[in-house]
Amino acid sequence: MNTIPNRQKSSAKKNTTNESIASCRNDFPVLNQSINGQKLVYLDSAASSQMPNQVINKITHYQNNDHANVHRGIHALSHRATNIFEETRREVSGFINSKNTNEIVFTSGTTESINLVAQSFCRPILNKNKKILISQLEHHSNIVPWQIVCEQTGAKLLVAPMDKQGQIKTVEFIRMIDSSVALIAISHASNALGTICPIKEIIKAAHDNNVPVLVDGAQAIPHLKIDVQELNADFYVFSGHKMLGPTGIGVLYGKENILEGMPPYKGGGDMILEVKLSGTTFNELPYKFEAGTPNISGVVGLGAAINYLNKVGLNNIYSHEKILLEYLISSLKNIEGINLIGTASNKVGVQSFVIKGIHSHDIGTILDHQGVAIRTGHHCAMPVMDFYKISGTARASLSIYNNIEDIERLTQGLHKVVEIFA
Amino acid sequence: MKTQAPVNNNLNQLYKRVIIKHAKNPQNFGRLGKKYILSEGINPLCGDKIKIYVDLNQNNIIRKICFEGTGCAISIASTSLLTIALEKQKSNNAIKCAESLIKNLHNDSKSSINSVVNLDELKALEGVKDFPSRIKCATLGWQTFLSSFSDNSTVITTE
Numbered sequence: 001m002n003t004i005p006n007r008q009k010s011s012a013k014k015n016t017t018n019e020s021i022a023s024c025r026n027d028f029p030v031l032n033q034s035i036n037g038q039k040l041v042y043l044d045s046a047a048s049s050q051m052p053n054q055v056i057n058k059i060t061h062y063q064n065n066d067h068a069n070v071h072r073g074i075h076a077l078s079h080r081a082t083n084i085f086e087e088t089r090r091e092v093s094g095f096i097n098s099k100n101t102n103e104i105v106f107t108s109g110t111t112e113s114i115n116l117v118a119q120s121f122c123r124p125i126l127n128k129n130k131k132i133l134i135s136q137l138e139h140h141s142n143i144v145p146w147q148i149v150c151e152q153t154g155a156k157l158l159v160a161p162m163d164k165q166g167q168i169k170t171v172e173f174i175r176m177i178d179s180s181v182a183l184i185a186i187s188h189a190s191n192a193l194g195t196i197c198p199i200k201e202i203i204k205a206a207h208d209n210n211v212p213v214l215v216d217g218a219q220a221i222p223h224l225k226i227d228v229q230e231l232n233a234d235f236y237v238f239s240g241h242k243m244l245g246p247t248g249i250g251v252l253y254g255k256e257n258i259l260e261g262m263p264p265y266k267g268g269g270d271m272i273l274e275v276k277l278s279g280t281t282f283n284e285l286p287y288k289f290e291a292g293t294p295n296i297s298g299v300v301g302l303g304a305a306i307n308y309l310n311k312v313g314l315n316n317i318y319s320h321e322k323i324l325l326e327y328l329i330s331s332l333k334n335i336e337g338i339n340l341i342g343t344a345s346n347k348v349g350v351q352s353f354v355i356k357g358i359h360s361h362d363i364g365t366i367l368d369h370q371g372v373a374i375r376t377g378h379h380c381a382m383p384v385m386d387f388y389k390i391s392g393t394a395r396a397s398l399s400i401y402n403n404i405e406d407i408e409r410l411t412q413g414l415h416k417v418v419e420i421f422a
Numbered sequence: 423m424k425t426q427a428p429v430n431n432n433l434n435q436l437y438k439r440v441i442i443k444h445a446k447n448p449q450n451f452g453r454l455g456k457k458y459i460l461s462e463g464i465n466p467l468c469g470d471k472i473k474i475y476v477d478l479n480q481n482n483i484i485r486k487i488c489f490e491g492t493g494c495a496i497s498i499a500s501t502s503l504l505t506i507a508l509e510k511q512k513s514n515n516a517i518k519c520a521e522s523l524i525k526n527l528h529n530d531s532k533s534s535i536n537s538v539v540n541l542d543e544l545k546a547l548e549g550v551k552d553f554p555s556r557i558k559c560a561t562l563g564w565q566t567f568l569s570s571f572s573d574n575s576t577v578i579t580t581e
Contacts, residue, residue, distance in 0.1 A: 357446065358495070359493065359494035359495060359498075360494075361468060361494040361496075361556075361559065362437070362494050362495045362496070365433075365436070365553060365555075365556060366433060366437070369433050377467065377468060377469060378469050385469070391469035391470075391471075391492050392468075392469045420433065420437050420442070421437075421442060421446075421495075
């Protein structure tokens, strides 16, 4: 049964007929395959996005031609690898509009970036009178590093509440800010719910109290144009693999004066100026935080992903995903027994849902059987699940390469789920 | 176009009517009021949580098994079937049955699921063999049951 009103369908189709976006899909070779005999529909980009040929080819080209260790050798390859590596740092800096490249530290991902700030920035300044303030909609990676550092120092972890729609209660959040708060750590967008958080307002209120703010941008970076200076974030962290790049590479942006005052997080090669057995002089920013041989091909891939996103344009991507999200939401509402989880007015392309009497893993298996990949479970956000008193959700998340047909395949698949459990 | 190797994972084999029936209306769901052995199983990635209560008499015969918890259709139906299959069994027989069923679902054994305990409905669980990521769901209740008889009382997992 097709429950999608034709009028709505045709208008959604018309609105997404942006040729540059529609043709993007052809850049992603992984999408050109069948799962269980049906063309793959990938709706799990919030867990990890796929890579376009432009990224895959750039990494291959680098490995085929230019690979050597960076910042070390005097030979041609080392020189080339170092150039590509540092060129990418400039591209990242431009992409999020940091003041300069010293503010861009390469890490293994968002999780490592947050742990770095917890241990290097927070640990030395925390004590039993200090607090870390987070929100109720955070991913485990923006909860557990703070729990660990609070355990180590006796500091307290405060959690600001959200409402039924999955939106942060801004007034209550701001009311919790005072001079005893050492750092606020908050998602720009929620991975489980898609909510875009009012980070600009929170950063302003935090700075009025001289409290620095870390923004977890993992779910925002592939969807929204980020300007760290305009946001005035003190730290902004994200991962390559959520933004069409490879896994194992991420970024810590930090304001230069703050990063300068922080001790190194890890010790090793590349982060030193001089090592004597009696003591070591640490290198300057950003190398102070990049101990050991970095993930060079990951950095190369991240640079290619940034170029790709820039070429398509973040504003185009946002508009494309917004139309798809609206269509997704209106289509899901037609499924029998469905309950949408996360209904904020301002969201990225993520929609969680539950269906009465049907566990999310059964939904996931039946959809997979029809070639549709979604995420099921608690999405590493168990406190969010506790808030809604559910064990997990099914979650469809959108990217540049999705289209109206993908959403129709999802809803057809969900009708089958309901039929099996009827 | 790339195609995956053919997989014979028929949805109707996984979600047989028996499974759906037990998932929607699990048998012996609840807790035992009197003396019982309690065991607990959790699959943290899935979020499945199951508690099993076993009432064992002096002759080591299982009087009754109850369970409670949350989980997918496969884990709930499988545990519901367990409570029927193993009731009135001697504990050593029940343990053998659980062990052979777990082996069977992992394809480690050629023996039929029904070789130890005769309950036709248990065969419905064999559908998970074509869905490797769901075997842990079908075995959670059975592993949890087995832990009732081990000295180590830790919470078990099949992930």
